[in-house]
Amino acid sequence: MSRKTLIPIGPYHPLQEEPELFKLYCDGEIVKDIKWETGYNHRGIEKLSESKTYDQVFFLVERICGICSTSHPFAFANAVEEIAEIEITNRAKYIRSIIGELERIHSHLLWVGLAGHFLGYNTVFMWAWKYREPILDLFEMITGNRNSYAMFKVGGVRRDIENNKIPVILGTLSDFRKKADLLTGAVMDDPVIHARTKGVGILTLQDVIDYGAVGPTARASGLAIDVRKDDPYAAYPLVNWKVITAQAGDVFAKAEVRLLEMYESISIIEQCLDGLKKEKEGDITVKVKEIPEGIGNGRAEAPRGEVFHFVMSDGSNSPVRHKIRAPSYVNIATFKKSCIGQTIADATISLAAVDPCYCCTERMAVAYDINSGNRIMNAEELINLSVKKTYEIKDSV
Amino acid sequence: MGFKNYCFKKSLWVFHFGGASCNNCDIEILDCLTPRHDLERFGILLVGSIRHADVLLVNGSINRRDKDRLIELYNQAPKPLLVVAIGACGCTGGIFAEGNTFAGPVDKIIPVNAYIPGCPPKPEAIIAGIVKLVGTI
Numbered sequence: 255m256s257r258k259t260l261i262p263i264g265p266y267h268p269l270q271e272e273p274e275l276f277k278l279y280c281d282g283e284i285v286k287d288i289k290w291e292t293g294y295n296h297r298g299i300e301k302l303s304e305s306k307t308y309d310q311v312f313f314l315v316e317r318i319c320g321i322c323s324t325s326h327p328f329a330f331a332n333a334v335e336e337i338a339e340i341e342i343t344n345r346a347k348y349i350r351s352i353i354g355e356l357e358r359i360h361s362h363l364l365w366v367g368l369a370g371h372f373l374g375y376n377t378v379f380m381w382a383w384k385y386r387e388p389i390l391d392l393f394e395m396i397t398g399n400r401n402s403y404a405m406f407k408v409g410g411v412r413r414d415i416e417n418n419k420i421p422v423i424l425g426t427l428s429d430f431r432k433k434a435d436l437l438t439g440a441v442m443d444d445p446v447i448h449a450r451t452k453g454v455g456i457l458t459l460q461d462v463i464d465y466g467a468v469g470p471t472a473r474a475s476g477l478a479i480d481v482r483k484d485d486p487y488a489a490y491p492l493v494n495w496k497v498i499t500a501q502a503g504d505v506f507a508k509a510e511v512r513l514l515e516m517y518e519s520i521s522i523i524e525q526c527l528d529g530l531k532k533e534k535e536g537d538i539t540v541k542v543k544e545i546p547e548g549i550g551n552g553r554a555e556a557p558r559g560e561v562f563h564f565v566m567s568d569g570s571n572s573p574v575r576h577k578i579r580a581p582s583y584v585n586i587a588t589f590k591k592s593c594i595g596q597t598i599a600d601a602t603i604s605l606a607a608v609d610p611c612y613c614c615t616e617r618m619a620v621a622y623d624i625n626s627g628n629r630i631m632n633a634e635e636l637i638n639l640s641v642k643k644t645y646e647i648k649d650s651v
Numbered sequence: 652m653g654f655k656n657y658c659f660k661k662s663l664w665v666f667h668f669g670g671a672s673c674n675n676c677d678i679e680i681l682d683c684l685t686p687r688h689d690l691e692r693f694g695i696l697l698v699g700s701i702r703h704a705d706v707l708l709v710n711g712s713i714n715r716r717d718k719d720r721l722i723e724l725y726n727q728a729p730k731p732l733l734v735v736a737i738g739a740c741g742c743t744g745g746i747f748a749e750g751n752t753f754a755g756p757v758d759k760i761i762p763v764n765a766y767i768p769g770c771p772p773k774p775e776a777i778i779a780g781i782v783k784l785v786g787t788i
Contacts, residue, residue: 294716295671298750305749317746320675320771364678367685383685401675401771 258286261598263605276589276605283597288589303576308334308545311573312406315563318578320401321364324357325556326578327406329563332487333552334408337567338545344489345533346410348526351489352423353396353405354554355519355526359430360389361557362512366441369509372606373450374641378441385433388426395419410539417535420527427520434520438513449647451505455592455604458503465588468581469559471608474511475503481555493525505607545569556581582608599643655731656788659705662694663733663785666704668724670757671747672711675771676738680708683774690778701728706781709763710737712744714752718760725761733784734763737777739770 263276275294279287299318303311315326328350335342342350363386370378390400396415397403405411415423441447457467462475472479480497482490498514500507547569554561559581566575585608592604669677683690684697698704701724713721725732736757739745744756757763767780 294714295711296714296716296752297671297712297747298752299747302747302750314746317673317675317770320673320678323673323675380686383682384687387685387687400773401678402673 278593278598278601280598283599285593285596285598285601288593290586290589300576300578304573307571308408308573311576313404315578316402316404318580321361322357322556322558322561322580323402324353324405325554325561326563326580328354328488328554329552329561330565331406331408331552332554333550333563333565334545334567336550336552337548337565338408338542340409340540340542342410342540343533343537344492345414345530345535346538347489347492348530348533349411349415349538350406351493352415352523352526352530353393353403353411354488355522356389356392358519358557359516360386360393362516363389365512365557366437366509369505369603369606370441372603372640373447374644375447378437381437381440385430385437388430392423392426395422407539408545409542414536414538415530417531420530423527424524427523431517431520434513434516441509441513446644446648448506450600450644451509451603452502454505454600455596455607456502456504457588457592461588461591462503465591466584467559467588468584469556470508470511470515471559471585471588473497473499474507476501479560481553481560485553487554489526489529490522492529493522495522495525505603508607545571558582559585599640602640659731659733659785659788662696663705663781664696664698664703665706665708666698666701666724666728667708668710668721670709670711670717670721670740671714671752672738672740676710676741679771679774679777680710680737683777688774688778690781695781704728704732706733706735708735708737709757709761710741712740712747712750713754713757713760714750715754716752718754721757721760733765734761735765735767735780735784736763737767737780738772739768742766742768745770 259280261278261280263278275291277289277291278285279289299314303314306314311330312327315330316323318326331350363382367379367382367386370376370382393403394400396419397405397413405413457471457475459476462472462477467475468479476499478497478499481487483497495518498511498518500510545567548567550565550567552563552565561581562579564575564577565573568574588608589605592607593601596604667677667680681697682688701707707725707728709721725734734757736742740747741757744753747753748756754760765780765784767777769776772780
């Protein structure tokens with residue numbers, strides 16, 4: 255058997271949304287096998303949820319993931335409203351979709367920025383995060399908080415978007431569209447980014463189907479899977495938009511899908527705001543008496559893919575069973591296909607391409623030689639390796 | 652002011668430990684470094700290794716699996732080390748304090764110098780907290 259080097263990434267590492275441990279088994283510079291361990295971020299949310307009332311659960315599921323903090327309440331609301339057979343007002347539907355799409359924009363920007371950071375393009379990182387700020391300002395204006403919006407409740411939303419705020423939102427979005435053009439141009443036309451991301455971490459259509467991948471990860475491989483179209487909820491059936499797909503399945507295609515989705519989101523928000531003007535102001539909730547006995551399934555399209563919530567009710571004021579499945583759970587398994595056979599420098603961006611929401615840059619990752627136990631490299635050095643490769647390509651282009 | 656504390660006056664290097672968090676505090680910490688807030692102009696830099704750090708930022712509730720690792724990181728750090736608990740979860744456990752895996756708020760595990768509450772605290776609040784902390788040295 256040939257000698258293999260074990261490179262652990264994590265548990266406290268930039269690449270992962272949650273602290274997770276990835277073990278890359280390498281032969282020379284080539285990744286031969288990958289294994290992962292989870293549990294560092296276990297908080298017992300499903301159990302906690304059973305001790306809370308339906309109104310309180312919204313605040314809890316919002317804190318499953320700070321970046322998808324609309325998607326989880328969205329799916330939970332869909333599930334509970336299925337049990338109680340509640341039809342919410344059109345105004346509430348529009349507001350829900352607006353918040354969901356604003357979240358998609360800020361999440362995709364965050365991804366583009368961090369992907370740039372990993373390729374050694376700190377300019378892209380700084381730009382993307384700078385352009386993200388006006389979107390967060392919109393959130394602060396509408397909901398009162400930059401993250402964790404607390405907008406949802408059973409039967410509608412908690413706060414209205416008053417008609418006098420609509421021009422402000424439209425203004426910010428039209429400003430943002432120009433900046434997005436700039437950013438998209440910078441990413442899509444750069445020869446070095448092409449060289450670093452094209453043909454790297456490829457997932458074929460068959461891989462995506464086999465592993466059950468969802469969201470942009472699947473759409474970049476040509477699978478047009480999107481809960482907003484497949485199982486329409488909120489205001490998505492009321493507006494015109496299309497599912498963005500790409501065929502290549504590599505890191506570049508994933509970036510392309512995310513960048514183009516931002517434009518779709520802008521268009522959805524604009525149409526929702528038009529719809530909002532026609533509805534009566536303040537008509538945002540319907541009265542809910544009690545949640546009857548029953549089972550509800552709720553689905554929502556998070557920026558990373560399908561969020562699924564299963565809720566079982568016994569007629570009391572809190573759920574008796576609450577099961578949650580987040581998109582990263584299925585997408586992470588695709589690393590088995592996308593990373594094996596890559597070099598270590600490319601593995602970094604391949605892991606990042608799935609967007610396991612690696613917002614916590616610069617944590618612990620130390621590589622040990624499996625035979626001697628000597629320390630080889632840490633997270634910074636891994637990133638430096640990736641950065642070095644970019645510079646080499648830059649020089650040769 | 653001793654010599655060691657004098658060193659804290661400029662260029663604080665920060666290591667970030669995210670426990671079982673929801674990520675909001677993580678993004679807001681990173682947000683402090685981006686153009687609008689730009690903490691680097693004060694010499695504050697996020698570093699990849701605890702051995703280079705002057706400040707340990709801890710956010711998120713600490714579960715049983717994170718606890719030992721947090722203690723290990725604290726022991727590895729060069730002293731004096733300033734520890735800042737960020738967010739409701741870091742300060743008290745927040746909404747996850749009743750969870751079955753919760754191992755105690757940060758100050759029950761390692762000594763904490765400053766608390767920045769909020770869910771998540773705004774970048775302005777994080778900057779204000781760090782500036783206040785530097786002022787107390």
